[in-house]
Every structure is written in C-alpha cells, then in structure tokens.
Amino acid sequence: MKHFLSLEEQSSSDLEYILNLADKLKAERGNTSFKPLACQTWAMIFSKSSTRTRVSFEVGVRELGGQVIFLAANDMQLGRGEPIKDTARVLGRMVHGAIIRTYGHQDVQDFASFSKIHTVNALTDHAHPCQIVADVMTIREKLGEIKGKTVTFIGDGACNVATSWIYGAMRFGFELRIAAPKQFFPAPYLIEQAGDCLKVTEDLDEAVRGSDVLYTDVWVSMGKEEESASRLELLKGYQIDVDLMAKANDGALLMHCLPAYRGKEVTEEVLEAHAQTIFDQAENRLHAQKAIMAWLVE
Ligand code: CP
Ligand code: NVA
Numbered sequence: 001m002k003h004f005l006s007l008e009e010q011s012s013s014d015l016e017y018i019l020n021l022a023d024k025l026k027a028e029r030g031n032t033s034f035k036p037l038a039c040q041t042w043a044m045i046f047s048k049s050s051t052r053t054r055v056s057f058e059v060g061v062r063e064l065g066g067q068v069i070f071l072a073a074n075d076m077q078l079g080r081g082e083p084i085k086d087t088a089r090v091l092g093r094m095v096h097g098a099i100i101r102t103y104g105h106q107d108v109q110d111f112a113s114f115s116k117i118h119t120v121n122a123l124t125d126h127a128h129p130c131q132i133v134a135d136v137m138t139i140r141e142k143l144g145e146i147k148g149k150t151v152t153f154i155g156d157g158a159c160n161v162a163t164s165w166i167y168g169a170m171r172f173g174f175e176l177r178i179a180a181p182k183q184f185f186p187a188p189y190l191i192e193q194a195g196d197c198l199k200v201t202e203d204l205d206e207a208v209r210g211s212d213v214l215y216t217d218v219w220v221s222m223g224k225e226e227e228s229a230s231r232l233e234l235l236k237g238y239q240i241d242v243d244l245m246a247k248a249n250d251g252a253l254l255m256h257c258l259p260a261y262r263g264k265e266v267t268e269e270v271l272e273a274h275a276q277t278i279f280d281q282a283e284n285r286l287h288a289q290k291a292i293m294a295w296l297v298e
Contacts, residue, residue, distance in 0.1 A: 001112075001115070001116055001118065002081040002115065002118060002296045002298075003118060003119045003120070003121065003250075003296070004118075004119075004120045004121060004129060004130070004276040004292050004296060005105075005108055005109060005112060005119065005120075005127075005129070005166035005178060006121065006123045006126070006127045006129055006164070007127070007129045007132060007168050007170075007171055008107075008127075008131075008163055008167040008170075008172065008282070010045070010129075011171075012171045012172065012173075013120075013138075014295065016116075016131070016170055016185075017295065018133060018139065018289070018291045018292055018295050019133065019136060019137055019288075020286045021291040021292035021295065022133070022134075022137050022180075022284070022286075022287045022290070023137070023140075023141075023287075023292070023293060024225075025287050025290050025291055026284070029287070031160065031164060033065060034064070035065025035293070036064055036065065036293075036294045036297050036298070037061055037065045037066030037096075037293065037294075037297065038064075038065035039066075039096075039199060040065075040066040040067070040095075040096035040097065040294075040297070041066065041067040041068070041069065041094075041095045041096060041153070042061045042066055042067070042068050042095060042097040042098065042099060043068075043071055043095045043097075043098045043099070043230075044057055044058065044067050044068060044069070044070045044071060044098075044099045044100075044101075044122070045071045045073055045078070045087075045091075045101075045102070046070070046071070046072060046073060046075070046100075046101040046102075046122070047074070047078075047101060047102040047103060047112075048074075048101050048102065048123065048212075048222045048223070049102070050101055050122070050123075050201065051259070052258060052282050053101060053122045053123060053130065053256075053285065055111075055284040056072065056286040056289055057099050057122065058070065058253065059286060059288055060124035060286055060289045060290040060293060063162070063173045063290060064287045064290055064293060064294060066097075066163050069095070073102065080129075081175045084107045084110050084111055085110055085111075085115070085141070086232055087111070088110065088111040088112075088113075088114035088115035089114050089115065091115055091117070092114065092115035092116050092117050094120070095117065095138070096117055096118070096194055096297075097117055097120070097296065097297070098111060098115060098117055098118070098119050098120070098147075098295065099107075099119075099120045099122045099125075100119065100120070100121065100122055101122040101123045101173075102123075102124055103125050103223055104125065105121075105122065105124040105125065105126035105127060105293070107124070108121045108124055109167065110172055114258050118252075118293075118297065120289075120291040120293070120296070123160060124160060125160060125223055125266040125282040126160055127160050127161060127163050127167070127201065127214070128161050128164050128257070129164050129167070129284070130158045130288065130289050130292060131163055131164060131257050132161070132164040132167075132168045132291070133160055133288040133289075133291075133292065134281060134282075134285045134288040135168075135215070135255060135281060135284075136168060136172060137284045137287065137288050138253075138255065138277065138280055138281040138284050139151070139213060139253065139255075141279065141280070141284075142190050142253055142280075143212055143213075143251075143253065146172050146174045147173045148173075148174065148225070148250075149174045149175070149212040149213065150174065150175045150176075150177065150178040150210055150211045150212050150213070150243055151165065151169070151174055151175070151211070151212065151213040151215060152161065152176075152178075152179060152207050152208055152211040152213065152214050152215065152239050152248075153165050153176065153177070153178045153179070153180075153215045153216070153217075154178075154204065154207070154214060154215065154216045154240055154254045154265075155180060155184070155216045155217055155218075155220075155238050155265050156180065156186045156217060156219055156221065156235065157179075157180030157181075157185050157186050157200065158180075158184050158185065158186055158187065158229070159217055159218075159221050160255050161185075161189060161217045162171055162180075162186060162222065163219070165178075165215070166178075166186060166190050166193075166194050166197075166198055169194060169197040169198055170193070170194055170197050173197075173199075174197075174205065175199070176197055176198050176199070176205045177197070177200075177201065177211065178198045178200045178201070178207075178233060179203070179204045179207035179208070179238065180196065180200070180202070180238065181202060181234050181235065181237075181238070182202060183198050183234055184234070184235065186198075186200065191256040193267065200204065203245065204238060205247060205294060207209040208244055208247045209247060210248075210249060210250055211249060211257055212248070212249050212253070213247040213253045213254075214240055214244070214245060214248055214252060214253070214254050214255070214267055215255045215256070215264045216238075216240055216256055217256070217257050218259065218261055218264070218265060219231050219232060219235045219261070219265050221260070221271070222230070223238075224260045226260065234265065235264075235265070238265070239265060239266065239267065240254065240265065240266045240267070240270055241266075241267040241269070241270050241279055242262070242269055242270050242273070244270075244287065245270055245273075245274075252278050253268075253274065254271070254273075254274035254277060254278070255268060255277060255278060255281055256273075256278050256281075258282055260278075282289065290295060
C-alpha cells in the first residue's frame with residue numbers, strides 16, 4: 001500500500017514521475033478523461049486550520065473523479081479521545097484514501113498502518129511534503145531543472161516546511177541553505193543526514209549570496225502560538241525585504257508557502273513584487289497533489 005507521508009520515504013524516481021505528471025495534469029486541466037479516483041471516496045481529517053491544502057485537495061479529488069468528505073478532527077470522536085488506530089480501522093473499511101493534517105507525525109504513520117488505505121500527510125509538526133512537491137514544480141517552471149540550483153530557506157529552520165526542504169534537497173540534488181538563529185537550526189540528526197546538500201548558518205548575507213531562490217515561512221507555526229513573543233524577538237533579524245532580495249542572484253525567486261505575515265517574515269513590498277511566483281506556487285498545490293493521489297492509486 002503506497003502512502004505519501006514524508007519526502008524521506010519517497011524515491012527520487014517516484015518524485016520525478018510525480019512532478020512530470022503534475023505538469024501534464026496542469027496542462028490538461030479541464031480537458032481530460034483521466035479519472036483515477038472514479039468510484040472512490042477520500043476522507044480529509046484536519047486538526048489544524050487550512051486554506052490552500054484543504055481547497056486544493058477537495059478540488060483535486062473531485063477533478064480526479066472521486067468523492068471527498070471533509071472531517072474536522074474536533075467534530076469526530078477523535079476530538080473526545082478515540083485513539084487514532086481505532087479511527088483508522090473504521091475509516092479503512094469505508095473510504096479509499098485519507099488526507100490528514102495534524103500535530104504529531106506519528107499519528108499519520110499510525111493511521112497509515114492501521115487503516116491500510118492510501119494516506120497523505122497534509123502537514124504535521126514534522127513535515128509538509130506536499131508543499132515541497134508544489135514548490136519544486138514551481139521552481140522547475142520558472143528556472144528549469146532544480147538540480148544544481150541553490151535554495152535558501154530563511155527563518156524558522158526547525159519547522160515542518162524547512163524539514164521537508166531538507167528531505168527535498170536529499171532527493172532532488174540541489175543545494176539547500178538555511179539561515180536561522182541558532183535556536184531555530186534544524187535538529188542535529190537532520191543536519192547529519194543531509195550531509196553536503198545542506199548548509200546551515202546564522203549569517204543571512206552569506207546565505208543569500210549566490211541563491212536562486214529565497215524561501216520563507218511563518219515564524220509562528222500552528223501549535224507554537226504560546227512561543228509567539230520569543231519567536232518574534234529571536235527571528236526579527238531574518239525578515240526578507242527588497243534589499244535582501246537584491247543580494248541574491250539576478251532573477252532570483254522569492255517563495256512563500258503562505259499564509260504570509262507582512263512586517264514579520266517578509267515585507268509587504270517584496271511580497272507584492274513577487275506575487276506572481278508566490279500565487280503560482282499556491283496554485284501548483286492543486287496540480288502537484290492531483291499527481292500525488294494519481295500516483296498513489298496506480
Ligand atoms: N501552505 C499551506 O499549507 O497553506 P494552508 O495552511 O492554507 O493549507
Ligand atoms: N510552518 C507552518 C506552515 C503553514 C502552511 C505551520 O505549520 O503553521
């Protein structure tokens with residue numbers, strides 16, 4: 001049974017296949033009889049807020065010919081303490097696939113193993129793999145092959161999106177730099193696992209020089225709200241503005257997984273100057289995730 005839980009578990013060739021399929025689905029959108037989820041119902045179980053991920057998956061399942069049920073975790077017995085392994089075994093008898101956004105990564109792993117249906121990680125505290133597939137798709141569209149490029153992640157280098165970028169660098173063969181305060185460096189085991197693909201530094205200027213892509217995410221991820229004040233203080237020197245962008249390579253992209261907090265991780269001016277890229281990136285969630293689901297049911 002195939003799942004999509006973390007880029008770490010996917011092979012480079014499967015990811016390449018998914019990216020090529022995503023390009024094809026984007027080009028053929030609205031003009032295709034490709035319905036690999038026909039006669040299937042997929043469940044989406046979300047414990048955290050979402051705009052992009054929810055809409056892109058709901059639209060994506062329907063465009064692939066399937067039906068979709070959205071379940072807010074708090075409205076389920078899960079919210080009253082029913083174990084994930086029981087929820088998984090019930091849903092596994094009723095639906096064909098599950099898309100889960102939650103806190104603990106172990107929960108999506110347990111769901112996958114107990115449900116025995118295709119399971120997709122739509123964001124955990126540990127990883128956000130669907131985001132990075134859409135991001136790499138966007139970079140390929142705008143700059144060509146990602147191999148050999150330099151992507152610099154700026155801000156909370158220990159967050160789920162940064163972690164998925166690290167696994168992405170290991171699979172796609174580009175250089176990833178992470179510029180963050182020491183408190184927000186990736187976990188040591190990840191730095192060790194990534195080896196030469198990853199450079200981690202506190203020095204923003206050094207990280208940005210020679211970069212093809214600057215990437216950022218919120219400073220306060222979902223679930224970290226209690227740390228807001230200290231995070232904003234520690235990360236305030238890592239804002240992306242027009243001057244920082246100018247230190248990257250000519251034609252460098254600014255990317256953001258969104259939602260964006262203007263005046264925090266990014267300025268209004270630089271975000272609006274790169275809105276075309278950032279909203280193409282958001283759109284590509286739809287195409288990339290359709291490709292992931294089509295690949296899962298093959
Ligand atoms: N980037 C992203 O996952 O957005 P949402 O939280 O709106 O789904
Ligand atoms: N790191 C962010 C990503 C939001 C899409 C969070 O987990 O809230």
